[in-house]
Amino acid sequence: MADPNVLNPHPPEFERFLYASVGEDRNGYVVTVLSTLARLGLDPWQETADLVKQGHDAARARLGTLLARFRDVPALASDHGRVARDLSQLLPDGRTSGTLKRAALPVADGRPGTSGAIWAVLAIIFVLFQMFMVGGSGSGE
Template identity: 75%
Template sequence: MADNNVLNPHPPEFDRFLHACVGKDRNGHAVTLLSALARLGLDPWKETAELVTMGHDEAQVRLEALLAQFRDVPALASKHGKIARDLSQLLPEEPASGSLKRVTSTVADEHLGKSGAIWVVLAIIFLLFQMFMVGGSGSGE
């Protein structure tokens, strides 16, 4: 049977959070959190998955820091703390659906994958260094 998430691979639990309005821009248009995160150069779904894996307070602090960087909505300059607090209430509590579990586990695996790649590179450099030292010391011709 075909996967139901082919056309929309993002967890539906994120919709309420990402489609929440963070304020109006200088032209009077409503700006969603999804748009704000994208304009900051972040992947909104990946960022949301990371926020879900954090504790509530830590997620609120991270969200507040992100909103403080966003300059397209003038009201955020003074209200980013309150808006972050309100938005953090919209985050899903636990990964209930399969797609949400998949996204949050992918985020956790990505962090482990990056550190694993660093160790592999360091091991290769160490081996090359050892080969250079052994090969260089034995050739006294």
């Protein structure tokens, strides 16, 4: 039977945390944890998996450090500790499901990823379609 998470390989347990607000930017737009981590150059799902593995107190400290580095939300300059504490409460508990374990695996573990296989199949289909279209039109001779 096919994996039900093939189209969304990210753990659903992370959504509550990743889509939580860290505050408003200078233009009044809400900035999420996902956006914050991405803007800091981190993979949001990998970072979340790492936070979950660290435990509550270590995760709160790491999150506070990351939020202190983030300058797009002015309120975080003085309030990053409280925001980190509140956000750390949204992390799933340390009991890792199979999905969480898979998310915590490094990408370069030597196994081709499911999404990579999907993209490869789509690329082959696209090339075959292009060959069919170009080969089928002919020059009319």
